[in-house]
Amino acid sequence: MTDPLFEYLCRMGDSTLVLGHRVSEWCGVAPVLEEDIALANTALDLIGQTQLWLGLAGEVEGKGRDADALAFHRDVWEFRNLLLVEQPNGDFGRTMMRQFLFDSWHLSYLKGLAGSSNDQIAAIAEKSVKEVTYHLERSTDTVIGLGDGTEESHRRMQDALDRLYPYVGEMFLTDAVDTAMTEQNIAPDPATLRPAFDAHLDAVLQEATLTKPQDNFAHKGGKTGARHTEHLGHMLSQMQWLQRAYPGATW
Amino acid sequence: MSSPESSPYKDTKASIHEETRKTEWPLWEIFIRGQHGLSHRHVGSLHAADAEMAIKNARDVYTRRNEGVSIWAVEAADIAASSPEEKGALYEPSNDKVYRHPTFFNIPDDVGAM
Numbered sequence: 312m313t314d315p316l317f318e319y320l321c322r323m324g325d326s327t328l329v330l331g332h333r334v335s336e337w338c339g340v341a342p343v344l345e346e347d348i349a350l351a352n353t354a355l356d357l358i359g360q361t362q363l364w365l366g367l368a369g370e371v372e373g374k375g376r377d378a379d380a381l382a383f384h385r386d387v388w389e390f391r392n393l394l395l396v397e398q399p400n401g402d403f404g405r406t407m408m409r410q411f412l413f414d415s416w417h418l419s420y421l422k423g424l425a426g427s428s429n430d431q432i433a434a435i436a437e438k439s440v441k442e443v444t445y446h447l448e449r450s451t452d453t454v455i456g457l458g459d460g461t462e463e464s465h466r467r468m469q470d471a472l473d474r475l476y477p478y479v480g481e482m483f484l485t486d487a488v489d490t491a492m493t494e495q496n497i498a499p500d501p502a503t504l505r506p507a508f509d510a511h512l513d514a515v516l517q518e519a520t521l522t523k524p525q526d527n528f529a530h531k532g533g534k535t536g537a538r539h540t541e542h543l544g545h546m547l548s549q550m551q552w553l554q555r556a557y558p559g560a561t562w
Numbered sequence: 563m564s565s566p567e568s569s570p571y572k573d574t575k576a577s578i579h580e581e582t583r584k585t586e587w588p589l590w591e592i593f594i595r596g597q598h599g600l601s602h603r604h605v606g607s608l609h610a611a612d613a614e615m616a617i618k619n620a621r622d623v624y625t626r627r628n629e630g631v632s633i634w635a636v637e638a639a640d641i642a643a644s645s646p647e648e649k650g651a652l653y654e655p656s657n658d659k660v661y662r663h664p665t666f667f668n669i670p671d672d673v674g675a676m
Contacts, residue, residue, distance in 0.1 A: 343587075345608050349622035449618060456611070 315491035316429075317372045318391065319498065321381070322488070322534045324364030325392035328382055329543070330413060331357030332550050333400060342403050349449060353410070356442040363435045383554040387544045394533035395478035397543040401471065404464065407453040408471035414447035415511055416482040416504070423499035432497060451515055458519025469521055480529020483508070590616040591641060593634040594624055602634050610635070 335354035341347035365378035376384075395413055400406045421443055424436035457464040483505040485493075492498035516523055532538030553560060587609040593602035605624045610616035616635035624630070644652060656662065 343609060345610065345619040345623055348626075349619065352622050352626055445621075452615070452618070456615075 314371065315488045316497070317368055318488045319492050320364055320368035320371060320432075322391040322393075324361050324368055324378070324381070325390045326396050326413075326534075327357040327364060328361040329390070329392040329546065330396035330410075331355075331361060332546060333396065333398075334406070334410070336400055337403075337406065346403070350406075353446055353449075356446065360435070360439050360442070363438070367431055367435070383551050384558075387539055387547060388536055390539065390543060390547070391534050391536050392543075393478070394481055394530050394540055395475065397533065397540060397546060398475060398478065399542050401474075402467055404457050404467040405471035405474065407450055407457065408468060409475055410446065411450035411454045411515070412475060412479055412512075413482075414443060414450050415508055415515075416479075418443045418447050419504050419507055420482075420499070420501070423504065426496075427498060428496040454515060454521075455519045458516070458521045465520065468519065472516070472521055473524055476524045477526075477528055477530050480527060481531045481533055484529070484531055484534075486535060587611045587615075589638040590620075590635045591638050592616070592620040592624055593636070594620070594630040595632040595634075596629055598631060602632065605629075607638065613637075 331354045334350050334357065337347065337350045338354070339347065341350055361382065362378045365381045369376040369378060369381055393413075395409060398409060400409075418440065421436045421440045424432055425440070427433040427436065454468065458468040459465070460468075483501045485500050485502045489498070489501055493500045513523065530540075533540075548555075588611075589607055590610050590613075591607050592605050594605045595602045608616065608619050608623055610619045613635055616637075617633055620633045620635055625633070
């Protein structure tokens with residue numbers, strides 16, 4: 312098995328990378344200019360976090376790969392992002408629901424990393440918490456505003472929740488890598504964060520007049536890399552096309 | 563900002579526009595204070611559904627390069643504005659009152675920059 316710390320850092324970095332790229336797909340086509348800029352800011356925050364996570368991953372691996380090499384020279388099966396973040400944008404409502412679900416997990420998880428025994432990880436988390444606090448505020452407001460909005464916006468948000476909820480469970484699955492991190496006090500056990508997440512989710516959904524799906528079935532295989540959805544490959548072929556066509560190109 | 567059709571200022575003849583489109587959020591004027599001790603400065607406008615969203619949008623649109631420490635958002639419709647038609651009566655009388663400018667004093671060099 313690969314070094315669990317490397318594996319772990321790739322999980323963090325790949326999730327922010329893939330979501331950052333997804334959100335950046337809105338650039339220039341968001342429903343209003345203000346949202347367009349806000350989404351671009353969020354995407355840039357996430358890409359910035361990716362540089363830190365994957366940069367550290369490359370250092371830990373010690374094979375001379377930097378963040379760019381990890382982002383652009385790996386294929387689907389080497390990615391370790393959560394399945395949630397690779398789901399296509401859909402309409403604006405679905406994008407914001409995906410963002411809200413991720414942000415809710417992301418913020419509580421990053422807060423759990425503040426006391427990490429690994430100083431570099433604690434430092435990345437501390438920087439990220441400020442950005443993600445704002446992401447969550449914004450996505451929460453949007454989910455409430457659109458959920459408790461018009462008939463159409465409500466319907467679209469409920470559709471988005473129904474579609475994305477099966478990807479929530481993976482964020483709280485604990486496997487061997489997580490256990491290794493917990494044992495060394497590097498990272499919290501994701502499973503322990505679920506009750507607080509559920510409480511927050513329930514409160515927001517109630518305000519948004521949305522109904523949480525009853526079924527707790529969870530797709531998995533993203534963070535282990537065992538089985539990504541078909542969407543990631545398509546996304547990477549766009550994101551990586553330049554490095555695939557012109558390997559090592561710089562400018 | 564996202565539409566050429568801005569909301570009108572309240573009670574001003576100067577800015578007669580079409581009604582804001584029903585699907586359009588109201589227009590907000592944004593003021594940013596760059597540093598402690600300076601005053602808020604008008605930086606532009608944007609659309610938002612309410613005051614809270616106006617602040618958030620202002621944060622994203624106008625402070626992404628670390629410009630501010632404080633944001634004010636004022637709904638454009640709440641601003642009372644002077645009318646360009648009155649500019650003769652309002653401003654021209656001061657054109658020939660040169661004595662209102664303190665330019666007739668010799669400032670001693672010792673005073674330095676004022």
